[in-house]
Structures are given as C-alpha cells and as structure tokens.
Amino acid sequence: MTTQADYLEQLTPDNAAVLFIDNQTTLTLGVQSIDLTVLKANIEGLARLARMFGLPVVLTTTGGGADGPSGGLLKGITDAFPEVDIVNRTGILNAMDDPRFAAAVEATARRKIILSGITTDFCLVYPALSLIAAGYHVFVAVDASGSWTSAINDAALQRLIQAGATPTNVQSIFGELQNTATNRDAEAAKSRMSEIMEWLDTYTPAPSLIGENFAARQA
Template sequence: MSYTRLQAKDAALLLIDHQVGTMSWVRSTSFDDMKKNALILAKAAAILKLPTVLTSSMEDQAQGPLLSELETILPAEFEARIKRLGIVNAMDDENFAAAVKATGRNKLILAGVTNDVCTVYPALTLVGQGYDVQVVADAGGSPTKMADDIALRRMEKAGVTLTSTNQLIAELAGSWSTPEGGQLVQALGIG
C-alpha cells in the first residue's frame, strides 16, 4: 500500500460530541489534553479552510454543551452544528450524513468523544461507504484505557487510519515555511 500525503484541499473535518459533560467521562486521557487537541484541530480547519461539520448529542442533558471555544474558532460551523437527539452513530442522523456528503470531500478527519462510542461507529460507517477516514485518537478518549484500545483496534482493523493531532497537523502543513505552516505551528503552541 503506497502512501499519499493528506492535503487540506482534499479533506474535511468532523468533530463529534466535544461536549463538556461527555468529555468529563473520559479517563483514558486528561480532559485538558483532549480539549487542547480538539481545539488545535478546529484552529487548523479555520487556517486551512477545511469544510468542517460539528455535531452534539442532547446538549441539554448530562452530555452538556459543546466546548464554547469552538464557537469562537469556527462560528459559522458552530451555529450550523447538527444537534442529534440521542442517536449514537452520528451517521445514522440524516442531517449529519447530509452535511458530511455536502463537504464534497472523500478524505475525512474525524475526532470524537468518546472514542469507544461516538467515534467508532461513524468511522466504521464512513469506511464502509468508501471514505478515507483518519481518526485523531488523542482528540478523544474513552472511559477506560481498555475501552479506548479496543475501539482504536476495531477501527484500524476496518481500514481507518489512526493518527495524533501533531502528526495530522504536520501532514497537512507539508512545510512549516509556508504562511499556513507558520500559522499551524502557532496553533500547535510550538511556534
């Protein structure tokens, strides 16, 4: 299998359920690291003008609201977020599925909370529909390390590419010397 670098012009970003309540259930990584990585992805999407779909589930329940910073970083996308009514697999929500299709992109960058529920099922569905899916594993997490490991193995076995926030940003940048590359270094907090 040959490697082809993921480029922004071919990709869209899907952020699933980065909600303060849901994120508080994660124990496989820290809340702060998961939040930092999700926000870096959002900033990268803004810098690179990636089509982005945000979704939440039952914001008025224990899951809570989406991270408020997402509204600042991606205001139009936040306003247009898909509010699911408890549908576990976001791809089973016709509005979310339509929004994904409307991006017109076949290479999807996906991050969700939790990896073992909110991320795994849409990732498997999207691969099954012929999309090239990269899951940013450290922009999500699960209630236990075992649950996270099993979800990641299940996705990888199905053909999902697993990646990390830093790895994905570097791949999208291609070069730190471009104007976008310089902005991405700053988004990573290393510039």
C-alpha cells in the same frame, strides 16, 4: 471502496474534512484514557488547525446538545467555527444515521475524513465504521478523542484499524497538511509562518524556544 492508492494518498487542504462528534462539556468529564487538560487542548488545536487550512467541518452533539445532560460542544470548537450549524441528535447514536449529518458530510465533497469524538468506543466508532463502509478514508485523531478507560479506548481503536481506519494525532495531521500545502504553493505556505509557529508553540510538544527563536528572527 477505498483503493490502496486512495489509502496511501496524503492529507491535503483540498481532500480532507474534520468531523467533531459529541465533543461535549459534560461527556468529556468522564474521559479517563487521556488527561482532560491535554484532551481539551488537542481538540481546540485540531479545530484551529482546520480553520487555518480551510478544512470544512461538521459538528454534532448527542442528547439534545447544550440543552441536554451531555452539555454543549467545547468552547474551543464553537469559537473556531461560530458560523457552522450544529447537528443536535436525540436518540440517534450513530451520527451517520442522522440524515442531516450524513448530508453535511457529503456536502464537504471530501473523501479523507478526520474524526475527533467522545467517546471513541461509542459516538466515534459507529459513524467511523459507516464512513469506511461508504468508501471514505477515515483518520482517527487519537489524541483528540477519548473513552472511559484506556482499555476501552484501545479496543475501539483496534476495531477501527481492523476495519481500515488510520490512527493519527493532531501534530501529525498538521505536518501532513503543511507539507502538501507547501508543495502546492510554497509562497502561500510561507505567508502563514507566524500563525503556524504560534500554533506549534501552543498545541504541540514543540518547545517554546522554537517560537522564541522564530520571533527573534522576524524582529
């Protein structure tokens, strides 16, 4: 099981992986707990963040994927990870009950698992509970997930928190990864500054003035 020391350990580019669970085009249309435009931007932002820091990802869909009624994964995910195979599930609601998905998670060799899923109360909560039971430290990206109503979403998050999951958001995940990456190799972190500033300017509440000032200083 996850110890207190494990639980308090920060996210790093070496200990974290991201699972995108059923972030599908048609499913997303039913989400009302968060603005859809914001939700899609946050999911794409998390995908690009994972790519930027070299985090392994596992992708899955339900209902037959792109050929089924729930649609394919959002384009922002597949654009970021075109080389990653998608585990298409049919009839298995808990992704961790699919041997292919469970094997892909294990293959990441990471114990800090960041989850983004649609919906929080259905396709995300079940594998999250299974991961916690298996000793993983689960982080739920609350602004890159959603449910049919805010009340439903809140109830699912409360259940997950009671089970030991950590609620977080995309901007906070970035800050934690960037901080630990800088502590490990400051020069490598500095070399990513242009990419980081573009990401901050695009996917977080950071005002565009930050990006403009950075560009001006680099000119």
